[in-house]
Amino acid sequence: MGHGDVGHGDVGHGDVGHQRPPAAALFDALGADYEKAFGRAPAHLSALEWLIERLPLAARTLDVGSGTGRPTAAALVAAGHSVLGLDVSPVMVELAARQVPEAEFRRGDVRELSFEAGSFDGVCVFFSLLQMTRAEQSTLTRRLALALRPGGHLVLATVPADVEDVEVVFLGRPVRATSFAEEDVVGMVEAAGLTVLSRHNATFTPDHPGAGPEPHLFLYCRRDEAGL
Ligand SMILES: C[S@@+](CC[C@H](N)C(=O)[O-])C[C@H]1O[C@@H](n2cnc3c(N)ncnc32)[C@H](O)[C@@H]1O
Numbered sequence: 001m002g003h004g005d006v007g008h009g010d011v012g013h014g015d016v017g018h019q020r021p022p023a024a025a026l027f028d029a030l031g032a033d034y035e036k037a038f039g040r041a042p043a044h045l046s047a048l049e050w051l052i053e054r055l056p057l058a059a060r061t062l063d064v065g066s067g068t069g070r071p072t073a074a075a076l077v078a079a080g081h082s083v084l085g086l087d088v089s090p091v092m093v094e095l096a097a098r099q100v101p102e103a104e105f106r107r108g109d110v111r112e113l114s115f116e117a118g119s120f121d122g123v124c125v126f127f128s129l130l131q132m133t134r135a136e137q138s139t140l141t142r143r144l145a146l147a148l149r150p151g152g153h154l155v156l157a158t159v160p161a162d163v164e165d166v167e168v169v170f171l172g173r174p175v176r177a178t179s180f181a182e183e184d185v186v187g188m189v190e191a192a193g194l195t196v197l198s199r200h201n202a203t204f205t206p207d208h209p210g211a212g213p214e215p216h217l218f219l220y221c222r223r224d225e226a227g228l
Pocket of ligand 1: 064086111
């Protein structure tokens with residue numbers, strides 16, 4: 001495989017024996033509407049610039065919950081890096097592969113995929129944790145930190161809120177969401193062995209009828225050279 005050991009659960013395995021994850025149904029339904037609503041968020045573009053400035057030439061990057069491939073994978077390939085995008089939604093994977101053909105996209109539930117230790121120079125986690133339990137978010141963050149080479153960088157964005165499995169309306173659709181208050185997001189990332197170099201808070205109003213402003217938290221992180 002071109003990108004380390006992204007193991008079982010990827011393209012072709014379907015959901016046999018598994019309940020279909022709610023995130024797959026939600027993002028299959030949203031498809032390109034998601035990009036229209038969120039694809040030009042200035043803080044997201046700034047976080048990508050920050051990461052790209054720190055990547056080595058022709059870096060290997062992982063985009064967790066890669067959505068439509070824009071803006072994240074598109075920005076990374078435009079800067080000369082290779083990108084593996086993972087997403088649980090087949091509609092998103094198909095869209096991303098069409099929109100950013102220079103990147104590689106695989107369908108799978110990131111909670112079930114394995115990663116080779118130290119195999120990525122950069123990892124992006126943009127708003128892809130919110131349909132996971134708190135324990136799953138913490139475990140995944142730790143596994144992603146280990147997938148990063150020592151000295152590599154990770155950018156994580158989420159909606160900070162002390163909520164667990166609450167129903168919210170997202171782009172007009174009911175969805176259950178789980179997150180942490182800001183200091184607990186930071187705590188989760190630090191417990192994973194990452195150093196938060198800086199954080200950025202933004203308020204963003206999605207381009208969608210009826211959508212209101214939402215708080216966004218971006219953490220700019222590094223896996224220390226000393227390892228975990
Ligand atoms: C809010 S969207 C963000 C998309 C993209 N990261 C962006 O910021 O433009 C979250 C994405 O994560 C994906 N996702 C959610 N849970 C996932 C999981 N367990 N495994 C893989 N992808 C997941 C969804 O299908 C969706 O495409």
